[in-house]
Amino acid sequence: MSLTVVGNSIDGQASGVQQxxxxxxxxxxxxxxxxxxxxxxxxxxxxxxxxATQLQSVLIGxxxxxxxxxxxxxxxxxxxxxxxxxxxxxxxxxxxxxFIVHLGDPEFxxxxxxxxxxxxxxYSIAVVLGVITGVIVGRSKMARAAVLPYIEIxxxxxxxxxxxxxxxxxxxxxxxxxxxxxxxxxxxxILNTLHGVDQTPDVxxxxxxxxxxxxxxxxxxxxxxxxxxxxxxxxxxxMGISWFSLLAGEIISGQYGIGYFTWNAYSLINYPDIVVxxxxxxxxxxxxxxLVKLMMKPALRWKDKQR
Amino acid sequence: xxxxxxxxxKNKAKKAAGNGKPGRIDIQGVSIVFxxxxxxxxxxKETSLTINPGEFVCILGPSGCGKSTLLNSVAxxxxxxxxxxxxxDELITIxxxxxxxxxxxxxxxxxxxxxxxxxxxxxxxxxxKDECSSIANTFLAMIGLSKIADSFPGELSGxxxxxxxxxxxxxxxxxxxxxxxxxxxxxxxxxxxMQESLLNIWSEFGITVLFVTHDVDxxxxxxxxxxxxxxxxxxxxxxxxxxxxxxxxxxxxTSDGFVELKKQCLGHIRAESLKAFEQVGA
Numbered sequence: 001m002s003l004t005v006v007g008n009s010i011d012g013q014a015s016g017v018q019q020x021x022x023x024x025x026x027x028x029x030x031x032x033x034x035x036x037x038x039x040x041x042x043x044x045x046x047x048x049x050x051x052a053t054q055l056q057s058v059l060i061g062x063x064x065x066x067x068x069x070x071x072x073x074x075x076x077x078x079x080x081x082x083x084x085x086x087x088x089x090x091x092x093x094x095x096x097x098x099f100i101v102h103l104g105d106p107e108f109x110x111x112x113x114x115x116x117x118x119x120x121x122x123y124s125i126a127v128v129l130g131v132i133t134g135v136i137v138g139r140s141k142m143a144r145a146a147v148l149p150y151i152e153i154x155x156x157x158x159x160x161x162x163x164x165x166x167x168x169x170x171x172x173x174x175x176x177x178x179x180x181x182x183x184x185x186x187x188x189x190i191l192n193t194l195h196g197v198d199q200t201p202d203v204x205x206x207x208x209x210x211x212x213x214x215x216x217x218x219x220x221x222x223x224x225x226x227x228x229x230x231x232x233x234x235x236x237x238x239m240g241i242s243w244f245s246l247l248a249g250e251i252i253s254g255q256y257g258i259g260y261f262t263w264n265a266y267s268l269i270n271y272p273d274i275v276v277x278x279x280x281x282x283x284x285x286x287x288x289x290x291l292v293k294l295m296m297k298p299a300l301r302w303k304d305k306q307r
Numbered sequence: 308x309x310x311x312x313x314x315x316x317k318n319k320a321k322k323a324a325g326n327g328k329p330g331r332i333d334i335q336g337v338s339i340v341f342x343x344x345x346x347x348x349x350x351x352k353e354t355s356l357t358i359n360p361g362e363f364v365c366i367l368g369p370s371g372c373g374k375s376t377l378l379n380s381v382a383x384x385x386x387x388x389x390x391x392x393x394x395x396d397e398l399i400t401i402x403x404x405x406x407x408x409x410x411x412x413x414x415x416x417x418x419x420x421x422x423x424x425x426x427x428x429x430x431x432x433x434x435x436k437d438e439c440s441s442i443a444n445t446f447l448a449m450i451g452l453s454k455i456a457d458s459f460p461g462e463l464s465g466x467x468x469x470x471x472x473x474x475x476x477x478x479x480x481x482x483x484x485x486x487x488x489x490x491x492x493x494x495x496x497x498x499x500x501m502q503e504s505l506l507n508i509w510s511e512f513g514i515t516v517l518f519v520t521h522d523v524d525x526x527x528x529x530x531x532x533x534x535x536x537x538x539x540x541x542x543x544x545x546x547x548x549x550x551x552x553x554x555x556x557x558x559x560x561t562s563d564g565f566v567e568l569k570k571q572c573l574g575h576i577r578a579e580s581l582k583a584f585e586q587v588g589a
Contacts, residue, residue: 210406211479225416306461
């Protein structure tokens with residue numbers, strides 16, 4: 001049952017990515033004329049929904065990206081080589097060309113879909129285990145004393161360092177990749193949950209108890225919502241780091257995954273593809289972090305309303 | 308004020324106390340000691356007192372005299388090292404909805420709307436969603452804040468938050484209302500309004516109130532009895548009856564009776580402060 005769910009969401013996300021990527025260059029190029037229209041003619045609803053300051057920051061962001069691409073282009077065009085060497089760096093045009101070619105290649109989507117599936121599995125497990133562990137460690141002194149040393153020791157170990165051991169420990173390549181990805185997401189989620197639980201104002205717990213709340217009710221109605229802003233931050237950071245770790249994990253994989261795609265391009269000296277892989281990773285990481293934040297938003301409505 | 312709420316309160320309260328008038332507090336030989344050895348701190352020392360049903364009693368004392376600790380022992384947050392606290396002859400060991408608590412710090416749940424905050428006690432008591440919101444809305448109407456039912460606490464002023472806090476405590480139909488410097492963080496004007504509004508609620512409900520404050524005027528303005536507490540070790544050094552007529556008016560603060568009481572209170576507090584001062588000096 002869970003497999004179909006995962007499959008569905010992969011499809012949904014993959015097509016979303018495709019649209020996004022297709023819309024991006026158009027947005028960057030068309031940004032300037034569109035604003036002039038916006039002030040004169042009836043505006044499209046998306047732009048109307050943004051406030052003047054929001055619109056301004058979107059425009060500055062888009063402009064900044066365009067400038068970055070232009071600098072990249074110039075550096076590769078004139079073979080910039082002064083301490084940093086751009087001679088072998090593919091130009092934006094080459095990367096764009098490679099990207100468009102890949103858009104017509106079904107295998108490219110398999111790479112992306114496989115990576116997203118790994119992220120979804122690893123991240124879901126990390127969310128459940130991370131929040132539960134964080135809450136228990138936050139509420140019980142004994143659990144804290146027992147668990148914190150592990151967190152302190154294991155947390156600084158980078159994902160890449162886990163590769164050999166993960167291969168030895170887990171039965172399949174797939175499970176070792178998921179394990180490495182999971183570890184990346186786990187610690188920020190645990191630590192942020194723990195922090196949130198620690199920050200619960202004591203007076204709110206006392207108030208709940210005087211209103212007749214049992215231990216469980218205090219936990220469910222006070223500690224959990226009080227920790228939610230911090231948990232939400234942990235979930236967003238965890239999502240970012242899980243992409244980070246996935247890439248390390250996918251060096252193991254011999255067949256699929258966007259990390260494998262990137263690594264393989266390097267092995268085949270296919271420089272434009274390296275950059276295509278990197279940008280896809282960046283894009284998916286940003287998009288998924290944004291989705292996590294979007295999902296948490298309704299639960300944090302009260303935070304926006306504070307004066 | 309809403310007559311339904313009040314009659315409902317009186318019925319529930321009567322049932323809770325076996326048809327007598329409820330809300331009697333007995334503090335019997337209570338000592339509360341924190342820490343041990345060299346760090347030992349006697350916050351409250353062998354204090355005994357009785358607060359009658361329906362009485363409004365203020366505990367007055369300088370900060371750190373143990374007045375909040377004594378209140379917390381009635382609330383059930385602190386267990387006495389010796390002695391016991393009884394409310395309507397029931398031994399107090401843990402906090403419970405029969406004793407409504409209002410804190411100095413804003414203690415509304417910021418993620419619940421005003422209605423959800425007030426309805427939280429009834430919800431824990433097993434009321435249905437509709438019952439909870441109808442109880443909450445009735446109490447909200449009582450404090451005159453129906454307009455802000457769906458606001459979050461973060462959107463409200465300090466005075467409004469404390470009024471909602473009082474409504475939340477009352478929504479459980481408690482036997483006593485325990486208030487720990489509830490107006491301490493408010494500005495002077497809001498404070499006077501809140502004091503009058505509290506007296507109105509109290510006279511309608513006839514509920515027993517134990518109110519902790521370090522403000523002499525506030526204590527005299529509100530209370531039937533002012534208990535003056537001294538520091539280290541915390542104990543009640545004076546039990547003054549306030550014979551001013553009710554309803555109390557802010558103008559009374561300049562009346563002879565008021566001023567005389569204030570002199571007495573200040574005298575007790577000053578004697579204590581001098582003692583503490585000399586002890587430190589020696």
